[in-house]
Amino acid sequence: MRLLILGGTEFAGRAVVDAALAHGWEVTVFHRGRHQAPPGVRELLGDRTEPNGLAALAEGTWDAVVDTWSAAPTVVRDSARLLADRVGRYVYVSSCSVYAWPPVAVRDESAPLVVATPDAVDVPYEQAKRGGELAALDAFGADRTLLVRLGLLLGPRENVGRLPWWLERIARGGPVLAPGPRETPLQFIDVRDFAEWTLSAAAAGLGGAYNLLSPPAHSTMEELLTECVRVTGSTAELRWTDPAPILAAGVVPWSGLPIWVPQSEAAELHRAVYGLEVAKALDTGLTCRPAVETVADTWSWMQSIGGSAPLRPDRPGVGIDPSVEAELLGM
Secondary structure (H helix, E strand, C coil): CEEEEECCCCHHHHHHHHHHHHCCCEEEEEECCCCCCCCCCEEEECCCCCCCCCHHHCCCCEEEEEECCCCCHHHHHHHHHHHCCCEEEEEEEEEHHHECCCCCCCECCCCCECCCCCCCCCCCHHHHHHHHHHHHHHHHCCCCEEEEEECEEECCCCCCCHHHHHHHHHHCCCEEEEECCCCCEECEEEHHHHHHHHHHHHHCCCCEEEEECCCCCCEEHHHHHHHHHHHHCCCCEEEEECHHHHHHCCCCEECCEECCCCCCCCHHHHHHHHCECCHHHHHCCCCCCCHHHHHHHHHHHHHHCCCCCCCCCCCCCCCCCHHHHHHHCCC
């Protein structure tokens, strides 16, 4: 297949590029030139946020386009309109954040959605992603639009800082604040499993929305952090701590201690992040590798680039202040 990727040089987009090339697809990458394009692709340069920024895409035909844009929906709108007559299928990498709050009991693809518009410019993340969905649907129609609603995405090249933060913290050793309960269930997808399913779905001509995650309780906080200790070879001591004192100290679930959302004290947030229905994706061939493989391969990648993962400048930082951690550990 001939694939166009809008982006394609970082994390999710790069995983799609690598998988497509491995399958022998012809890949074109359109990006701003801030990062080196992957070897083996055709490269087009342009800034979608600037006037005439799509000029490099004025010509060319492709079987599918993959778009990972997360900001102004107008950017997706303009790209989709330009490509509608020359691309077979628009794959928009969206987010399960598009579901309305508070979360309903069954969070499948039919759950209520946030109110959004494809004509918005500066809106919160959830409205930006839903606006992007609407923009793609507007230009390509429901049959030719595949909406990939991601939840927690982990794996090599992660530039948001969630799993890399834990790996770096544990690699430093010493007592580590491990937020309990140990058995807190997690639900996420490895970036490479996302890429493989997305390409197979595009090739099969799938349309509509799909929650793309592992089944619920794919792993636990204990498995994830224990594996971080193992792969780093660290002498770190995980000190499991009840949620109450952590929350009382002002530590925010999900960002203060990445990935962690306690089931009882933050029940709605846990259900929103780790209680998503994924039967539709599983029925269309989604497979998810073990969590231990995701942790090990992320650490191997980090080691290959010097031990510290780069972070996206447009995302807020994550992680607990060392002084707060020390206080909670009684140090």
